Structure formats: structure tokens, C-alpha cells
Amino acid sequence: MSFSSSPPESPFYTLSYPEQGVLLATINRPGHMNSIPFQGHWDFEKLWTWFENEVLCKLLSSPGGDMGCCITKARFSLPEAKRGIYAAAGGLARLMRIVGLQIASEIAMTGRVISPEEGKAWQFVNRITKTHESLIEETLELAREISQLSPDALIVTKAGLREAWETGNVEVAVGNIRAQYDRKIYGGENLAEGLAAFREKRKPNWVKSQL
Template identity: 40%
Template sequence: MSSLSPTSPPPAQSHALLSYPSPSILLVTLNRPLAMNALPFQAHWDLSELWSWFDDSPTLLVAILTGAGSAFCAGQDLKEVQANRLQPPSQPYLKGRPPSGFGGMSQRKGRKPIIAAVNGVAFGGGFEMCLNCDIVIASPRAQFALPEARRGLYASAGGLPRLVHGAGIQIASEIALTGRSISAEEGIRWLFVNRISKSQETLLEEAITLGREIARLSPDAVIATRGGLRDAHEMAGLEETWARTKERYEKKLYGAPNMLEGLAAFMGKREPKWVVSNL
């Protein structure tokens, strides 16, 4: 890549810490450990702006989402929900979520991949964020749940159809209709967890290593490949999916500087020197 740091500052975050553990990688750490990283409404809007900034930052290619302390994210801050019922907030948007969903993530479309590094409980909206991440790495202590039905609610941030699509109606029904906690091992079996880290302590290191693998690739190829995968996941017909991906990316990708550089590097038996993507 031609530059190693973002060219513009990220939007301010009220409840998350930002860092750059490696060139082209953004690390987002939800930072309400005393509340198990349950998110207030302001955080959804802040994070939505952050993911848009990440997608538009030419030097960033991969993001990692994790939580501070012992939890990944315990869902919505229900204390704030109750307080809003007693006294409506000054800004109406602080009672709801942006179109991109819980944490700006659960309904996010986006251009670039996000890895969830699940260090503890991922309940409610926290689990729904994981279900829309591109890759999920769980620590041995990770727990997943959709407990909304136990509180007279339902998982409304997009997680139900994604869970059915990935795990099947029977498994999704067991998870959502019981509200029970699901272990990382069950997540592996039920296809919403990619891998379990070797230990609690190595989770973030393993997520960053995986991020580096992706970040070494052509930025054009990562964006186009992710787009094709998302089209396949979200559209019904195989032919329609193939045609849409081809229309969106093929002309821009083939003959672009990164493709020519990738071929030249292969022929020259050297590492490619990528430039920022124009996709």
C-alpha cells in the first residue's frame, strides 16, 4: 500500500477505542466494561459513522471488532431504554438505531471485511453484530445468545434471518426460542463461528494475524471478492448473483493497476506492491 495510516481522522467515538495494530488494519474495542459493553443509542450512530469512514479510508482494508474487559457486547443498554420511557431524550434519534443497525453493524452492507474477535458474552445485539461480520473468531470463554424472548422482546436488529440463513431453521429456532447461552464449540458446529482461539489471551493476536493475511492481498481483489460473497449470501438466484457481481466489479478490476501489479509480481517472483483501491 502507498500509505500506512488513514488520510483523515476517524469520527469521534463515545463508547469505543480505536487503534491500528498493523498497516491497513483498524481495531475497534467497545469500551464499557463495567456494563459488559452494552451499547447506548449514541454508540449505534457513532459506530455507523465509523464503519462508513472505514469503508471510505483508502489505506484501511480490514477491521477487527472486540470488547474491553470480560464481555464482547451484552446487547442494548436496557437501563437507558427504561430511562427513555420515563423521560424522552432531547434528540429523537437517541431512541433508535441507524439504518446500518445495532452498533452500525447488524444491517451493514459495507465494502470491506470486519472480523469479530469475541472475547466473552455476545448477547442480543452483540450476537446480531457477529452474525453480520465476515469472520468470527471466538475465545474459549465466548458465549452467544438471543435472550430477547425472555424479556418479552424479539431480536429485531437483523439477526433472526441471518441465523436461519446460516444455521438452518431448527438450530435458529432453538437459539432464539429458548434464549439460552451457546458455547463457542456449538457456534463452530452451527456454522456462525469460524474458529476458536488457542487461549483467551491469544484471541486478539490471532485475529490480527488473520487480518494481516487479508491485508496482504490486493485491495481491489478483497473488495470485489467480499462483494461477490455478500451477493451470494443475500440474493436467492445463483445466476443473478453471478451477473450482479460481474457487473459491479469486473470492468473496474481487470486491467486496473493492482491486477497488473499482481501478475507482474507473480511473473517476477516477488512480493506485490499494491496501491489503494479505486473500486
Template identity: 40%
Template sequence: IGPDQHERGFGGIMKRLIDKPLIAAVNGYALGGGTEFVLACDLAVMSADATLGLPEVRHGIIAAGGGLLRLSRRIPLSIALEAAMTGAPIPPEEALRWGLVNRVVPAEQVLGTALDLANRIARNAPLAVQASKRVLYQAATLPDWADEAWKLSDDAARVIMRTADAKEGPRAFAEKRKPNWAGR
């Protein structure tokens, strides 16, 4: 375990926002900590045979790895309450319907679909992707008309517009070529 592992929580991703996009690929049972990993990721691909859920209450404990903190931000509160208080499994169709996962695919396609999403993201300017992720998470609880929300967006845009990538993107578009992102 690295020196900052405890600060970042289980798996190194539970307690700190990671700049890079995180994509969960779920095959089989991802109960308790597995679901908490999914909730800590930005995107998720789930097998049609997999199962999510927070069964901790059935064992006299709570989902203390972030599940209770994140679930109601992903799905309606009443659905999150039912899942957390009953400990019932969440089948793939429900996970997709409620937005817990982005895709449900056959088991043999889970990893490929997750990698396809990763590649689609990786084609974009890395600093712009990271800034977009940060603004989305930071503004998630703010009304879109709030000054604080607009400050987040404006500050991020100001920083991004000064990057080499912000110049490369429009240049590549005008020259009808793929951009060469520098990450600076």
C-alpha cells in the same frame, strides 16, 4: 454520534455493508447486542470461555439489532429458530460447529488470532478483497446458475480487471516478489 450513525445502525455497522473486512474478537459474554455485532462482522474469533446468544425473548423483547435478520443466513433455520425462540446461550463449540465463528481459541489468543486473520487479508489487493466481499454478500441468496448472480460476478470482475492492482498482481508473481498494492 456522527450524522450518519442512525442510518448505519448501532455501532455504525448494523444496517449498512462496510466495504472493509470486519473481524470480531470475542472474549467473555457477547449476548444480545454482542452477538448482533458478531453477526454483522464478516469473520469472528471466539474465546473458548466466551458465550454468544440472543436472550431478548427472555426479557419480553426481540433481537432487533439485526440478530433475527442475520442468524438464519449463518446457520440452519431450525437452529436459528431454537436460539432465537429459547434465548439459550450458544457455547463456543456450537458457534464453531454451526459456522457463527471462524475460530475458537484460548482467551489469551483471541486478539492475536483476529489480528493474524486481518493481516492475512491485508496482504491481498484491497479492491479485490472488497469486491469479493460485496459479490459474496449480494449473491448469497441467489442460485449460482442464476443470470443475476453471474452478472454480479462478471460486473465485479470487469471493474477489478481495469485496476492497477490487477496488473501488479501477475507482474509481481512473474517477478517472484511481493506485490505493491496501490488500491486503485
């Protein structure tokens, strides 16, 4: 797969390209239970920034993100309070947004370990598989579905979801997204191609996003 620029390298992750338009980022710290040090956070930030600016890349698959997939052996927790600190890097606010005050309070104020089944019931896990191999295949199946869609529509859809999640006000979130993207997406080549493909009953031939 070719990109307009090379992805940033790091000892904390490995990159592979299992599908056209899909980048698989794997945390590479098995001896540390895949925990990430401060430098690793900055390295991942550089990777996400590169990804956002890489118009050829439609989807990045990694542990954590917009959708959550895990194996049956996975475990989740916020253990900070057991060690005299708290989840200061945004974990508390994000957890509360995802699962609500009561569930977030139970997770954060007990520090107990959460199973994948509980995670799915509490809506921060989408899918559960038995093995690492089946997990990768499951996430790649999602990637295949997503990568068939308009790159413009995907960018705006993701932005709209994040805007609503972060803003907390439906009218403000909708207004912000429409003001930023409506003119661009409605006047773009991919909308015209999508409508033409629908009329002609064929698969769309998307072009690179110009958003």
C-alpha cells in the same frame, strides 16, 4: 498510520492500529458487559462508513463481522423472547442465513446460551482461543494474511460474498457483481501488478484501490 481523513470518535469504542493497514476497534463498555446502546449503534455505523470510504485502510478487526473469533469463556444467545420481545434489529434473519432454519429456531425459540464450541459446530465461530491476548493475536494473524492481498480483489471478494448472502440467488448475485466490478478490476493497476509479480516471482506492490 495516516489516513485521508480522521476516524469518527465515540465513547463506545477505542481504536488502535496494530499493523500497517489494520484498524482494531474494541467495544469499550466493560461495566455493561460490552452491550451497545442505540447511540453506540449509530456511532459504529459512522465508523463502518468511514472505513468503507478510507482507501488506505485494508482491514478492520472488531468483535463480529465476516469472520468470528472468540475466547473459550464467550457466550452467545438471543434472549429477547424471555423478556417478551423479539430480535427486531435483524438478528433473526441473519442468524437464519448463517445457521439454517432448524438451528436458528433452536437458538431463538429457546433463548438458551450457546457455547463457543457449539458456535463453531454451527458455523458462526471460526476460531476459539483461551485468552483475550491470544484472541487478539489470532485475529491479527488473519489480518496479516488478508492485508497481503490485492485491495481491489478484497473489495470485490467481500462484495461478492455479501451479495450472495443477501440475494439468495447465485446467478443474480454473480451477475450483479460482474456488472458492477468486472470492467474496473480487469482494467486496474492491481491486476496488472499481481500478474507481473507472479511472472517475476516476487511480492506484489499493490496500489490504492480505485474501485
